[in-house]
Amino acid sequence: MAPLPRTLENTLPERSHALLWVIAAIGVAMAPHLFNQPLWVVLITALALIWRGGVHLGRLPMPSRWILVLLTVLMTGLVLGRYGTLFGRDAGVALLVLMTGLKLLETRTYRDAMVGVFLGYFVIITNFFYSQEIPVALYMLVAVFATTAALVRLNAGEGVQPARESFGLAGLMLGQAVPVMIILFLLFPRLPGPLWGAPQDSTAGVTGLSDSMSPGAISELLQSDAPAFRVSFVHDPPPPAERYWRGPVFWQFDGSTWRRGRDMGTTAPPLILEPTNLVTHTINLEPHQQRWLLALDVPVSVPPDARMTEDQYLVAGQPVRRLIQYTVDALPDGVLEPELTPERRQQALALPDQAAPRTQAMARKWRDQKDDDDVLIQAVLDHFHQEAFFYTLSPPPMSREPVDQFLFEARAGFCEHYASAFVVLMRAAGIPARVVTGYQGGEYNRLGNYLLVRQSDAHAWAEVWLEGRGWVRVDPTAAVAPERIESGIRTALAGDQAAPDFIRRGPGWGMARLQWALWRDSIDYYWSGWVLAFGPERQEELLERLGLGRLDWRGMVTLMVVLVGTVVLVFTAAFLWRNRPPKADPLAAIYGHFCRRLARVGLIRAPHEPPLDFGRRIARERPDLAEPVLDFIQAYVALRYGPAPDLTQYRQLQGRLRRIKP
Amino acid sequence: MPWPTCDGVLLPPMNTLPSSPASSIDAILTQLNTVILGKSGPIRLALACLLARGHLLVEDLPGVGKTTLAHALARTLGLQFQRIQFTSDLLPADILGVPVFSSERKCFEFHPGPIFSQLVLADEINRATPKSQSALLEAMEEQQVTIEGITRHLPVPFFVIATQNPQEQIGTFPLPESQMDRFLMRLHLGYPDAAAERALLRGQDRRELVETLPTQVDGSALLALQQQVTQIHVSDALLDYLQAIIAHTRQPGIYRMGLSPRAVLALLRAAQAWAMVDHRDHVLPEDIQAVLPPVAGHRLHLRESPGLAPEQVTRRLIEAVPVP
Incomplete structure (x- = not known):
């Protein structure tokens, strides 16, 4: 075989x-x-x-x-x-x-x-x-x-292609795939959340605010230079001192750790607002494995697929496992919870009996001296400001009764120490108070026109409830280290040995490097905003902006198929155009006409048969046609192959063709 | 006689152009056909080859009239004629000539060889050694001979008719393919048909007849004819067809080697000459098809079935390429 x-x-x-x-x-x-x-x-x-x-x-x-x-x-x-x-x-x-x-x-x-x-x-x-x-x-x-x-x-195949040709063809194929890729990217129906349910370990180790606050919890975040989120504003961004980004709110204190307390699962009571100072902003939130969505203090609108808690912070339907983007309205001077229910009032005053006895005692002493809540609060802040309190990342260890130890012995701590101590003081003095965590500050990126908020901007502050004014933000850290609030963490901690390099070197560190960092971050911003965060909402927004209205997945698939089909057609047409047969000569066309006319009576020209030979053969086989056929062929040959053909004779050629009636 | 001596350069005498190329060509053909009977096709091709400034290889048995054809062509066209019988002991100097010391003039005087002639018949070229063969072929290609550092131009027009006997194998040196490429055409004369043979038998002795032939065109008129060949019009449509043929021969897997650019030029020039012999001022696909067998037959070899006759090979080529 x-x-x-x-x-x-x-x-x-x-x-x-x-x-x-x-x-x-x-x-x-x-x-x-x-x-x-x-x-x-x-x-x-x-x-x-x-x-x-x-x-x-x-x-x-x-x-x-x-x-x-x-x-x-x-x-x-x-x-x-x-x-x-x-x-x-x-x-x-x-x-x-x-x-x-x-x-x-x-x-x-x-x-x-x-x-x-x-x-x-x-x-x-x-x-x-x-x-x-x-x-x-x-x-x-x-x-x-x-x-x-x-x-x-x-x-x-068997032939050995030069390497350049293999690469060239691959490049050409990928180049042709680019439009298809863009169409699929933009139009492929998106599912909310990752398609396959991102494996749990996929983003492990990504840091963010946790759902409790104990001493050291936030200073830990300071070790990370990583972006937490980026914000772009419809109008100008608020001044640095107003850049409070609201995260989870803590009520429950066990002596050292703050927790969220009982989540009622209710939505916040709608605020009565005068929408004068609404700050609309769009946030690209990096994945942090928790459910809260950071927003400028205080958010008043709810992005899709999220809800507003009764403490007026946003919670997503599921943990943020990929970069997401949402738009929120914030009302910096809104009145939060003008009426406090007795139940919540009780929660906002609760302190463990044995916790921080010295602090509680001091608070009661102040209470006795000052009736007015505002005066009392100011006194506490003045205390932080005037006494030798330090703002540092490396407070001495405070193991037992951390609040007492902080207030009376160490007098050195980080924002969570101040916020925690302040709320304990307030509660002991009978003023409803709670701890709010989130971020404070943010670096304005001129190139990308957005604010970059890093993990190192993590912050904790307090809110006290005052009659008629609702929850009011009080930041004790501002009393100790006003520069932290005004100029950011870098200024506040410049020179602090415990701070990571990028903070310790302060804001003036390497302008060129800063410039480069700005560039890189703006690129990252657009990459994350337009590529990674391109979810269902972004897709909808884009389609609407293109004037396509709201398309459901069927509409998108149809549009996708049509567009991909168009691309394929365009490339096919280009391919055919480049490999098109040489432009049909009018003479060749008329000769083809002639050949078809004779083929109908069985005088078929072999493909390789030249015109004169064909004419002679016809003359032999059909002497009756000899005269008009040879007449035509001679004219045709002279026009097609002769020197300086006179194309005005083309019409005469057609006349000669008409004379042939087989 | 304008013959090169010590200075060695020959200039063609100036003459007038023939009044009508068509009538001179007809006169030439008519005269040749009276000498070589029943071979009008090969005679036309041979004339076209000469007009296209190519050289001719005639491959045939002895005695079919190769020498007569050469001789008749020389007489009719008024060309000086020399015949070189190639033998195994032929030396290059026997073809090209030698410098001989002249005692009178006290210098080396060049004695030109038979190649210094307008029409050279190289008889049985495959019997000489490759060295002598290449001496001839180089002279053919370059139209000049260089001996002892002095370059001597060959006369113009210069036309070589080489013959070889394909049947003889022993003691021969077949021309390599690269040398075959230097011949514009390869022809077969073949036996005459019965009528022609009878006329031959009845008629005068051919050699004597040749001696009496009048000259129809002189050397310079022939040069003018050769010049006119290049003016024969070639249309784009024809070049499309020619290039389709070339492309076909260069497709991988069919032929051992496609047609070289030199072969393509030869094909076009031959087709132009053929058109002129046919009294046309433009080339037709018919002309390409007519000259393709003699021009491409010795240049193309099928990859499969190498034993196929050259006529079959070129026939297949013609049939494979559609005429536009």
Whole structure:
């Protein structure tokens, strides 16, 4: 039996080294997992790739089936041993990467190599489980390009394509894919929240305000330079001293830790407002694993899929696991809860009996001297201001009765110490009070026209309830370190040894660097605002802005299909146009007409038959047609092939054609 | 006779152009057909080859009239004629000439070889050594001969008719493909048909007849004709067809090698000459098809079935490319 023809389906193109390209592309795709996965995962895969490369170059033998089975079992075992599961983000990715390496070790045919290419694309996607920042996206673009080039090379057939051509075609294909990518990105129906329910561990370690406040909780956040959220305003941003970003509110105190207390699950009573000073702002909130949505103090509108708590802060329907964007109206001078129910009044005055006895005693002493709440509050603030209180990140340890220790011994602390002590003092003095956490400050980015609020801007302050004025914000930190409020954390803590570098060096540190940081952050802002936070709301907004109104998912899919179809049509048309047959000569057209007319009576011109020969043949076969046919052909030949053809004779040629009546 | 001596350069004498190229061509053809009977096709091709300034390779058995054709052409066109019988001991100097010391003039006097002639018949070229073959072929290509550092131009017009016997294998040196490329056309004469053969048998001795032939066109008129060949009009539509043919030969997998640019130029020039012989001032696809077998036959070889006759190869090529 003759050997089967070597076809693309069952052999690998050997001479073009397409397999080495596939190997290299997979290597590029998995390289970032060096940072995401245990070292051995990437190392073992790299060894498998190198082994297969060695086989290709004839240096190493192909592993036997038994070794492969053994390796597969071993790798699965290793992943199970490391993660205790084969599912979830980390275990799944480790398994995928390892198995991609093993798949190449059994790659013998073209089809296997194609599977390798597609596994490469999958490996690229997995990188986004770990980071969605711009550098990662750019690197992945390179990886997609490399993988596509390998795909091109693998399909180039027997001929050896120059490398430049493989890359060129891959680039062309990706370039043509860009419009389709943009259409799919903009129009693919979005689900609220991540599509697959982001694995729990995907954003672990991202910090933010927690749902309780104990001494040291906020100063811990100060160690992080990471952005917490970015805000853009419809009008001018408020002055620095007004930049209080409201987060969770704490009622319950156990002597050292503040908690939210009983969440009634009710929505706040609607405020009676005069909407004069409404500050509309849009926030891009980084994921923080909790449900609160930060907003300028005090928010009065509720973004979709969120609710307003009775303490007038916003809570999302589910934990914020990806960057989200929402728009809120805030009323800086709004009256919060003008009537306090007895039940809530009691909660706002509650103190554990044994907590901070010295503080409580001092508060009662002040109460006795001063009847007026305002005077009392001012006295407490003056106390913080005039006595030797320090604002520092490294207070001495306060283990037992932290409030007493802080107020009477250490006299040094961070915002949470002051807020906590102040609320305890107020409550002991009979003024309803509570702790509010959130952020204070924010850096204005001129380039992007937005405020950047970092984790290090985390803050805690107090609110007291006053008859007729509702909850009023009192920030004891402002009494101790007014510069913290006016100029931000960097100024307040410049020189504090416990503060991280970026705070300690103060605001004047490296203008160029600051400029660069501004640039980088504005790019990040747009990236996060327009790419990462492009959820259902943004999509809706965009479609509305394009005048398409509110489209449901069916409308979006239809629009998407139509647009993608248009792109495909445009590219097809461009392709056909570039490869169009040479412009039809009117003479060729009339000759074609002539040939068809004769073909109807069985005088069919062979494709290679030149005109004069054809004419002579007709003259032989149909002497009755000889005269008009030869007349036509001679005129045609003279026009088409002769020197300086007189195109005015074209009409006469048509007349000659009409004379032929077979 | 304008013959090169010590200075070695020959200038063609100036003459007037023929009044009508068509009538001179007809006169030439008529005269040739009276000498070589029943071979009007090959004769036309041979004349076209000469008018296209190409050289001719005639591949045939001995005795079918190769020498007569060459001789008749020379007589009719008024060309100086030399015949070189190629043998295995032929040396390049036997073709090109040698410098000989002249005792009278006390200098080396160049004695030109038979190549210094307007029409050279290289008989049985495949019997000489490759060294002698290439001496001839180089002279053909460059239209000049360089000996001892002195370059001597060959006469104009210069036309070589080489013959070889394809049947002879022993003691021959077949021309390599690269050398074959230097011949514009390769022709086969073949046996005459019965009527022609009978006329031949009845008629006068051909050699004697050739001797009595009058000259129809002189050398300079011939040069003018050759010049006119290049003026024959080539339309875009024709170039489309020509390029389609070239593209087909260069497709991978069909031929061992596609047509070279030199071959393509040769094809076009031959088609122009053919059109002129046919009294036309423009080239038609018919002309390309007519000259394709002799021009491409010795240049194309199928990758599969290498034994196929050249006529079949070119036939297939013609049939594979549609005329626009």
